Amino acid sequence: MKILIPYKEKLPVLRYGGTERVVYWLLKELAVLGHEVFLLGHKESVVPGVKVIPWKDQSVEDVAQTATFGGVDIVHFQHNIPANFPFPAVCTIHGNGQKGEVFHHNALFISKKHAENHRAISFVYNGIDFSEYPVLHDKKFFNDSFLFLAKGSWKVKNLKDCTDLAKKMKFHLQIAGSKKLSLSRYLHYQGQVDRIQKIKLAAVTDALLFPVRWHEPFGLAVIEAFALGLPVIGSSYGSLPELISKDRGVLVKSKVELEEALEKFRSQQGDGSFLAEAIRASAEEKFSSKVMAQEYLKYYEKVLRGEELNSATSPPQWNLSQSPQELLAF
Numbered sequence: 061m062k063i064l065i066p067y068k069e070k071l072p073v074l075r076y077g078g079t080e081r082v083v084y085w086l087l088k089e090l091a092v093l094g095h096e097v098f099l100l101g102h103k104e105s106v107v108p109g110v111k112v113i114p115w116k117d118q119s120v121e122d123v124a125q126t127a128t129f130g131g132v133d134i135v136h137f138q139h140n141i142p143a144n145f146p147f148p149a150v151c152t153i154h155g156n157g158q159k160g161e162v163f164h165h166n167a168l169f170i171s172k173k174h175a176e177n178h179r180a181i182s183f184v185y186n187g188i189d190f191s192e193y194p195v196l197h198d199k200k201f202f203n204d205s206f207l208f209l210a211k212g213s214w215k216v217k218n219l220k221d222c223t224d225l226a227k228k229m230k231f232h233l234q235i236a237g238s239k240k241l242s243l244s245r246y247l248h249y250q251g252q253v254d255r256i257q258k259i260k261l262a263a264v265t266d267a268l269l270f271p272v273r274w275h276e277p278f279g280l281a282v283i284e285a286f287a288l289g290l291p292v293i294g295s296s297y298g299s300l301p302e303l304i305s306k307d308r309g310v311l312v313k314s315k316v317e318l319e320e321a322l323e324k325f326r327s328q329q330g331d332g333s334f335l336a337e338a339i340r341a342s343a344e345e346k347f348s349s350k351v352m353a354q355e356y357l358k359y360y361e362k363v364l365r366g367e368e369l370n371s372a373t374s375p376p377q378w379n380l381s382q383s384p385q386e387l388l389a390f
Contacts, residue, residue, distance in 0.1 A: 061360065062096045064132040066123050068115040070102040075254045076237075078280050079154050082352075083138060085189045089353035100126060120145060134360045140164060143375065148363050150356075153178070153376075155277055156384035163376040166369045168359060170278040171299030177275055180376035182359065182369040185302075186278050187352030190344050192255060193287035196263060196336050204326065205232035207265040207290065209258070209281040212238025215387055216274035218295070221315050223247055229322060233269075234261050262288035267309070267325060267334075270294035271318050273388045275380070279303060286343035289336025293321050297388060303347075308339050314390055 065087060073080040084107060091097045091109030099107060100123065103114040118126065124147040127135050137151040141164050150166045157163060157178055168182050169175035175183040206226070210217040212235060219238065226233035226246045236258065239251035253261065268285035269292075276298030283303065285292050292309035294300045295318075304311055310325070312318045325333075345351075359369060370376050378384060 061134070061357070062098070062130070062132045063090055063360070064098045064100060064123070064127050064130065064135045065138075066100040066115075066118070066135070067138055068101055071099070071105040071107055076252045079138060081188070082154075082186050082280070085187060085349035086353055086356065088189070089187075089349045090357075092350075093353055093357070095357075098130065098132065123147075134363060136356070136360070140167065150359055150363060150369065152184070156275060157376075157378045158384060159378050161377060163370075165372040165375050166359075166363055167376050168356075168369065169376075171302050173275070173299050173302060174277040175376075177298075177379055178376040179374065179379040180370045184352060184355040184359070185347055186280055186283065187347050187349040188280070188283050188287060189349045190287050190340070193284065194259060195340060196289040203232075203264050203266050205234060205265045206322075207234050207236065207261055207268045207285070209236045209253075209261075209268060209285070210270070210272075216272055216385065218271045218273045218390065221271055221318060221390065222269045225315075225319055225322060229319070229326075231322070231326065234265055236261060258284060259288060262290050265290065268292045268294075269318075270300070271312065271315075271390065272297055272300070273390045274298065274386070275384065275388075276300055283343060283347045286339050286347070289339050291325075291334040291339060293318065293325065295390060305342070307334070307342055309334070 067083050069080050071084045087097055087099055087107045087110045097110045098113055099110050100113045101115050105112050120141055127147050135147055135149040141151050150168050151164050152168050168184055169180055170186050172183055208222050212219040227244050232246050234248050236250045236253040238249055240249050268290050270282055272295050278299050282292050286308055292304050294304050296311045296313050310321045312321050
């Protein structure tokens with residue numbers, strides 16, 4: 061199959077990047093699976109097995125023309141496209157839509173709940189390249205230190221409850237994704253971190269805290285934690301119940317439950333409740349970049365057979381009464 065993926069950011073991303081890394085891993089895996097893959101993107105992008113076509117500020121119509129002349133079978137966008145796009149295509153929606161925003165009938169969301177929240181049925185879980193994350197064979201949970209990995213300034217990520225509890229319960233909190241001075245001996249702000257820094261932080265922390273207060277579309281940090289053998293204590297919003305199974309972590313519905321889960325976790329450190337290799341192995345079965353690429357290929361084939369991925373008469377759009385960015389109760 062000939063596949064064209066337009067994405068103008070430079071790949072691979074050298075430091076922090078969410079969507080950029082997912083797109084890079086997808087391109088690489090599609091090529092490994094034997095497909096002819098083209099990246100319409102930054103001229104300095106380098107992806108093994110993928111031919112790069114320099115991005116020249118193409119419009120959506122230009123992309124269709126490029127695909128037609130190049131003998132491409134399908135185009136895979138990473139953003140919404142017009143309903144009348146004149147070429148076989150899918151588009152991955154990586155975030156939550158706005159009220160009234162209507163998505164292409166071949167939109168693909170990144171978790172089952174993410175799709176349901178947009179009145180859709182088609183989704184593919186994000187996947188990561190587990191080979192980039194070392195197995196922490198002898199990981200023991202006794203550091204009394206936890207990891208927060210998200211944009212701390214974004215209130216829906218709920219850094220506040222994590223810092224409140226760190227000071228109250230006297231455990232150390234490594235905060236990746238936010239940089240500031242702290243007067244507390246328990247809060248350690250690391251700023252933006254790259255993959256190597258994440259690995260180092262995972263080696264000295266016991267679990268990832270992810271008590272978000274919004275409808276999380278996916279949560280890539282959760283899968284990265286699993287790859288490094290860390291369990292996750294997260295809220296029950298959005299995709300998280302699909303990601304955090306009982307053998308990989310704990311789901312909580314309030315700050316009180318978060319405190320209780322932390323207290324229980326600290327009292328049981330080292331008792332084998334969560335085993336690093338088991339966490340990684342179970343996550344890899346479902347959230348690897350290879351699995352992601354295989355799932356996308358199934359949808360490509362459906363489109364090429366003329367099937368609709370979602371209803372054409374009732375296209376996907378935000379389906380909840382509250383705003384996608386509304387701070388949810390916790």
